[in-house]
Amino acid sequence: MNNLVKRSITGAIFVAAVVASILFQEQYYTFTALFGIFNILAMREFYHIVNQKQNVSVPSVYMIICGTILFFACFWCAFKDNPTEIHGFIPFIIYMLCIVGLIISELYLSHEHPTYNLAFAIYGQAVVALPFGLLNFIARDWTELLALFILIWTFDTGAYIFGCSFGKHKMIPRISPKKSWEGEIGGAIAAIAVGIGIAMYNNEHIWQWIVYAILVVIFGTYGDLSESMLKRASGLKDSGNILPGHGGMLDRFDSMLLAAPVIYIYLEIIKAL
Numbered sequence: 001m002n003n004l005v006k007r008s009i010t011g012a013i014f015v016a017a018v019v020a021s022i023l024f025q026e027q028y029y030t031f032t033a034l035f036g037i038f039n040i041l042a043m044r045e046f047y048h049i050v051n052q053k054q055n056v057s058v059p060s061v062y063m064i065i066c067g068t069i070l071f072f073a074c075f076w077c078a079f080k081d082n083p084t085e086i087h088g089f090i091p092f093i094i095y096m097l098c099i100v101g102l103i104i105s106e107l108y109l110s111h112e113h114p115t116y117n118l119a120f121a122i123y124g125q126a127v128v129a130l131p132f133g134l135l136n137f138i139a140r141d142w143t144e145l146l147a148l149f150i151l152i153w154t155f156d157t158g159a160y161i162f163g164c165s166f167g168k169h170k171m172i173p174r175i176s177p178k179k180s181w182e183g184e185i186g187g188a189i190a191a192i193a194v195g196i197g198i199a200m201y202n203n204e205h206i207w208q209w210i211v212y213a214i215l216v217v218i219f220g221t222y223g224d225l226s227e228s229m230l231k232r233a234s235g236l237k238d239s240g241n242i243l244p245g246h247g248g249m250l251d252r253f254d255s256m257l258l259a260a261p262v263i264y265i266y267l268e269i270i271k272a273l
Contacts (some may be wrong), residue, residue, distance in 0.1 A: 066125060154190050155188065168182060171184060176224070223256065
């Protein structure tokens, strides 16, 4: 089986699983269950990557547990009634105590560079566990969550097609040699077009969805580049091999990692206005 066929089959199964989990979230919390697993796998890959660096020794299992607690704390706060009551904050309190424990533990362990460990440990929570956790808040409106992934996939596909066909001017070749401005522009046009289509289908303000698409393009690109920077610094091509033809979980969700927090903030601003 050649790589293109393998990549297509894996991609189709992956997209079907994500879409199905979103559509059934309200009845069965399928999205929370599936993305709770994705979160664990992505954190595992992240901490495996950073532990390849010299003088870095992050307690991977402990940090994966911390990130899982954060993910389900966000779920609890997003979907349970009266999250502002004290029981709504208990998962976050547990999470913060775990982080405090991490910091204290480095005082007693004989690591040569404890600050490196703490920096990479918290970095993983900020750029992997937190974005996955915030998806739970976006998931309260399944159309907005589905739109996020549709726009990311549209942008990635458009950028790939335009980049392969017309790409000549590289964006940041030292980090991502294949990413071009032509691909970026082509992907952006495709994402904005789909955003307008979503607005018309939902009978909503077109400008809101144009802004939504632009934010996905900008921060999806930075998320992709940030993950490429992480891998390149460790001399890796892919974050893992769990998805045949696609690499690892981080490779599939790199565009989401910075886009999700920004989209969550944007949606809250829109609702407030």
